[in-house]
Every structure is written in C-alpha cells, then in structure tokens.
Amino acid sequence: MLLKEIEAFLEEDVGHEDYEEIVPEAECKAEIEVKEGGVLAGLDEVKQIFNYLGVLCATEFEDGARIKEGDVILRVQGAGMKILKAERLVLNFLGRMSGIATLTDRFVREARRANARIRVAGTRKTTPGFRKYEKKAIAIGGGDPHRFGLYEAVIIKDNYIKLMGLENAIKKAKEKVSFTRKIEVEVESIEDALKAAELDVDIIMFDNMSAKDVKAGVQLLEEHGFHTRTGTDTGTGLILEASGEINLSNVSKFAATGVDVLSSGMLTYGAKWLGFSLDVV
Secondary structure: OOHHHHHHHHHHHHOOOOHHHOOOOOEEEEEEEEOOOEEOOOHHHHHHHHHHOOOEEEOOOOOOOEEOOOOEEEEEEEEHHHHHHHHHHHHHHHHHHHHHHHHHHHHHHHHOOOOOOOEEEOOOOOOOOOHHHHHHHHHHOOOEOOOOOOOOOEEEOHHHHHHHOHHHHHHHHHHHOOOOOOEEEEEOOHHHHHHHHHOOOOEEEEEOOOHHHHHHHHHHHHHOOOOOOOOOOOOOOOEEEEEOOOOOOOHHHHHOOOOOEEEOOHHHHOOOOOOEEEEEO
C-alpha cells in the first residue's frame, strides 16, 4: 500500500477533526478478533496502516489463512489515540477483503468438484478506488483477478459488436493492439463462437448463455479443431470462458461444460462482509 493511499483513507474517515485531543495518548494494547469463520484477507494492509501510525503489531496469521469465530488475528500496542484512530479503517479492510476471499474460496471449491483445473475469475464490477484490494482478495481466495482494467486486454463486448460488427471489431483490434495483449470476444451464440474462432482471437467468452448451450459451443469448437483442452492450463491456445449469472448454485454445472475459465461479478458485488472487532485489553 502506498503512503499516499493510507493518508487518503485516513483523511476520508477521520477528516480534519482533532481526534488526538479527544482520545488519551495513554499506551494500551488491543486485539482484533474474528466473529465468524472464513478466509482471512487484508491483514497485510492492516499492518501497514498501524505501522504508519507507529503502532506495533504481532500476529500468528497471514492472508489466506482459514479463520474461525474467536480467533485473535492481530494484537497491537501503542498510543490509544492512534489505535482508535485506525479502528474503523482496519476493520473495513478486513471485513471487505475477507468477505471476498471467503466467497471466492467457496466458488473455487464448488467449481473444482466438477473440473479440477478450472479457473474462477473476477470481473471489473468493483468498488471505484478500491479495485486493487478487491482483486487481491479474489487472488487470496484462490481465484484469478482477471484484467485489472481496459488497458490489460481487449474485450470485444456486445455493444462493440452492435456498433462495428463482429468481424470489423476483431479486425480493428488486431490492427491497433500490440501482440502482447490478448483479444477476447464475448459471444451470445455458438455460431458467433465459431466465427470468432475462425477469426483467430485469443479468448472466447460465452456470455449470458445456459450451461447446456455453453457445453454445445465447446463441443462445436472442438469438432472444428479450435479447442482441445477441458479446463487445463490457459497459457497457450484458444481459451474458453463462461460468464453471466454464474452463482454458487450453478457454478459446478458451468465448470463441467469444458471451458477453461468461469468469471463472475458476484465474487465482488455478492460478497458478504466478514465480521471482526477491535477491543482494548
């Protein structure tokens, strides 16, 4: 975390209030306790915030650890005014990031019951200004963060196709985009999937299609020699992705279709915060 980010987060929460005149400077100790089980994320950020304020930290945990109700994940020592100044900020980081990591972990475990090597990825449906932490939480939970922004890959979405046509959109992308960036095309029919494959794109995303139709699309592409893997490593060859309305109740069905990646915005917008409390001891 950058110094300026810590200062901006504290400014947002504390503002210009002369908080340090209200809370005593007395040295104290405090503990952060877990209120419910899950996967821990955000601990590194919390330690950086406390370190910035001159508060000492001690822990036996690390990000990615499985935690249960009653676990004390961090003990801190320092000026009372400094610890309480950071209280809400650090609990927000832990609650939000651990919630995302916990939900991602559940998605991954459920998906891999049907396909042991499939990747579960996030989307750009993130909180403005907090994306990198939400993406990090997905990774901590065992998921793939997907692209961080428009600059990392070209995804030709439905509105691009409506404006330019599928063939023209792919042609323009290949003319303007460096070979180091992948070109992905969203399709809503198996016919368009085959057309996109014939135009030699890097990734095809089956968007808002049923698991049955996605499976048919994968089979069609394999029959034409465009895809020979079923959830194996995505380093080379055509990558197949499914997205849209994927949730915990149907993720295993989509994982069994033969795609390499499942992406779901629910990892961020559907994540419930995990409960933590900070108490002076």
